[in-house]
Amino acid sequence: MSQSKILVTGSDLAQPAIDLLSGFDLVFAGKAPTEDDLIGLCQTYQPIAIIVRYGKITSKVIDVCANLKVISKHGSGIDTIDVKAAEQKGIAVKAAVGANANAVAEHAWALILACAKDVVYLNDRMQQGYWDKSAHKTLELKGKTLGLIGFGSIGRRTAEIAVAFGMDVLAYDPYATQVPENVTLTDLDTIYTMSDVISLHCPLTDESRELIKKDVLEKLKPGVILVNTARGGLIDEEALVERVRSGVMGTVALDSFHSEPLEGEHKFTGLEGIILSPHIGGVTGDAYVNMGVGAANNVLSALQSKAS
Known part of the structure; x- marks a missing residue:
């Protein structure tokens, strides 16, 4: 009898994760599987589990799975x-x-520092032959206020680094019951009006979708730095473009977007005051292994639970 199948919606998986799943046949969907690709693979292989790297597991994908646990x-x-x-x-x-x-x-933090120290702008100026030492000042973070929206494991680690920089840290998270003594839990309005830097670390839900919209952007302090390494849907992108063009905000740095990858002449293309990265915040060698092992262990524990 053939082994049960696990579908991986990507082209690879860390070797330690593969080792954990040695009792199963792994089926790899490729680098950018579409809904039709995933439907076809699920119909063909009827996986007992799906490890989700890329693409979306929609109701149509789920509906064709007879054995999925x-x-x-x-x-x-x-x-x-x-x-x-x-x-x-x-x-x-x-x-x-x-x-x-x-x-x-x-x-x-790489993005916060790039914004505060104008790393991208100054590099571009240097490449063009300018020397702006006498005409340009950057932002010093010590004594400034960092506002975190979301205080899970990522928000907590971000806060630890902020404390090392000598920043005051505010956090909003409706599910957080306690925080370290150097972090203050507060409401969203306080985050919006008091923060010099705002960093998003919350999941995308129906409640948080376009959390940062036009009226919120208008509440932010002049010169505020806004960083999003969470989910693109948290921000109203059209309202953000309008606000950035107004010159009121500081630099914005985005690692996630409403639609990925960015295609063609995107609204952010060539827009001064925004730093972009391709949703790469969690893509390190160590995280690749950690996420693979975590996903594999979750499969094993769920299957064991279903069997018991």
Whole structure:
């Protein structure tokens, strides 16, 4: 009898994760599987589990799966999975929570520092032959206020680094019951009006979709730095473009977007005051292993639970 199949919606998986799943046949969907690709693979192989790296696990994908017991995210965000459709069929949905926390927090800080110190702008000026030492001042972070929206494992690590910089740290998270003594839990309005830097670390849900919209952007302090290494849907992109063009905000740095990858002449293309990176915050060698192992362990524990 052939082994049960696990579909991986990507072209690879860390070797330690593969080793953990040695009792199963792994089927790889490729680098950028479409919904039709995933439907076809599920119809052909009828996986017992899906490890989600790229693409979306929609209700149509779930509907063609007769043996599926668990959908395991290779990372922490499950917004690419139709959780309600899975739950209706008794399929467990798991995330590798915290597996890439340090990687994403470090990337958030790379972007915060790039904004505060005008790294991209000054590099471009230098490449053009300018020497702006006497005419340009950057932002010193010590004594400034960092506002974190979301205080899970990534937000906590981001806060630790902020404290090392000598910043005051505010955090909003309706699910956080306690925080370190050097972090203050507060409401969103306080985050919006008091922060010199705002960093997003919350999941994308119906409640948080376009959380940062026009009226919120108008509340932010002049010169505020806004960084998003979470999910693109948290920000109203049209309103953000309008606000950036107004010159009121400081630099914005984005690692995630409404639609990925960015295609053609995107609204952010060539826009001064925005730094972009290709949703790479959690993509490090260490995080790749951690997320793979976390996803594999979640598959194994879910299958064991279903069997018992």
